[in-house]
Amino acid sequence: MSKPKVATAALSGCFGCHMSILDIDERILDLIEVVDFHKSPINDIKTFTERCAIGIIEGGCCNEENVAVLQDFRKNCDILISFGDCATMGGVPALRNGIPLKECLDEAYIDGPTVHNPNKVVPNDRELPLLLNKVRPCQEIVKIDYSLPGCPPSADTLWEALNALLADKPVDLPYELIKFD
Amino acid sequence: MEQNLEAITFTIDGVEVQGMPGQTILEAAEEAGIYVPRLCQLKGITPHGSCRVCTVKVGGSWTCAACTQPIYEGMEVDNSSEEIQTLRKDLVEMLFTEGNHYCMFCDKSGNCELQAMAYRMGIMAPKYPYIYPEAELDASHPDLFIDRNRCILCARCVNTAQEQDGKSVFDFAGRGPHKKIIVNGEKLSDTQLAAADKAADACPVGAILPKKGAYAKPVGARDYDDAPIGSDIEAKVCK
Incomplete structure (x- = not known):
């Protein structure tokens, strides 16, 4: 019997949550005995070619590409986990939600004190994904089965959750592992 | 008894x-x-x-x-009962979505009663959509600041200032989603609020905090790192 597949994605986050995945240290050797990693920045597999048992999402949605990736994960994963504060509440990227999008772009590309941009053009290549007006947590875009908060969630949090899911049990974290920071 | x-x-x-x-x-x-x-x-x-x-x-x-x-x-x-616990959990979830609670860099994190309540109730992510309201920060006071992004409108500062410090520093203005804490003056530094006031220490969240001494307690030694909020009261059962 083939091993269950785990896929991961980094949306609008800082990659810190993926660092936390690696932070399970040598336990990753035990993990790859029981699961295969599919589409993930860790192995650089870009597209889904088979159904995955578990999808782990870092980061919220700040642009249309994030939304497309998240919807792709929902379509291809049996259980979807939002992993970390950006995925569950928007996190630091959502700090821009109180500022109109145009003001953010102007500050970043035109008015910022260290910006050198004589043509005063905000990057607008059609290859660039369009930004959403507001950064949104994952559960506001697709159905999320489990949320693991933390900035980042600890390696133990992920370990606990994966072990529960692989044993066909619901994720029920102990008090010490529920952290919003 | x-x-x-x-x-x-x-x-x-x-x-x-x-x-x-x-x-x-x-x-x-x-x-x-x-x-x-x-x-x-x-x-x-x-x-x-x-x-x-x-x-x-x-x-x-x-x-x-x-x-x-x-x-x-x-x-x-x-x-x-499950009914009561669900109701309370929903209320706490709403407090999270109605404000801008960025625990990851808040210096009240670990000592925050709202956060501790979410931990105790096992809230992993609110089921309600986030509102991301616009709110003002007032850092005019030399020793304290008020960040309305984190305010849950509990009135603890309002009543503590009046009843224990004998000062009219805070009050509410507006209704519904527009309700907010106002201060007795143009800005916080115009008020009689002093760092040693009881009101400066009354906030359950990180809305009113001292400017100095942030992150003094390391992770692991903070109020709610190990023991859930309320466990000190529950411990009294055995006496």
Whole structure:
């Protein structure tokens, strides 16, 4: 019997949550005995070619590409986990939600004190994904089965959750592992 | 418990509890070692009854705030049914979505009563959509700041300043989603608020904080790192 597949994605986050995945240290050797990693920045597999048992999402949605990736994960994963504060509440990227999008772009590309941009053009290549007006947590875009908060969630949090899911049990974290920071 | 002729006997979750006339459900429960979750209630301050996190069901029929409802003989209080716990959890989730609570860089994190309440209730992510309201930060005061992004409108600062410090520093303005804390002056530095005031220390969240001494307690040594909020009250049961 083939091993269950785990896929991961980094949306609008800082990659810190993926660092936390690696932070399970040598336990990753035990993990790859029981699961295969599919589409993930860790192995650089870009597209889904088979159904995955578990999808782990870092980061919220700040642009249309994030939304497309998240919807792709929902379509291809049996259980979807939002992993970390950006995925569950928007996190630091959502700090821009109180500022109109145009003001953010102007500050970043035109008015910022260290910006050198004589043509005063905000990057607008059609290859660039369009930004959403507001950064949104994952559960506001697709159905999320489990949320693991933390900035980042600890390696133990992920370990606990994966072990529960692989044993066909619901994720029920102990008090010490529920952290919003 | 010592028999007192004036004592009132009532039940919380079927357990007989005694209290004194005039005590609220929350006060009597606390003396009996039963924790009723609360955010806006602060010992020594007139209960405000605004956060509703202490909601209990009385006589199986009506809900009320345990911090304002006085006890009476034969009262039957439900403090832990699934219905009541779900209701409280929903209220706390709404507090998270109605404000801008960025725990990851807030210096109250680990010592915050709202965050601790979410931990105790096992809230992983709110089911409601985030509002991301616009709110003002006032850092004009030399020793303190007020960040309305984190305010849960509990009135603890308002009442502590008035009742314990004898100062009119804070009040509310506006209604519904527009309700906010205002200060007695153009800005916080115009008020009589001093760093040593009780009101400066009354905030359950990180809305009113001192400017100095942030992140003084390391992770692992903070108030709610190991023990859930309310566990000190529950520990009294065994005495």
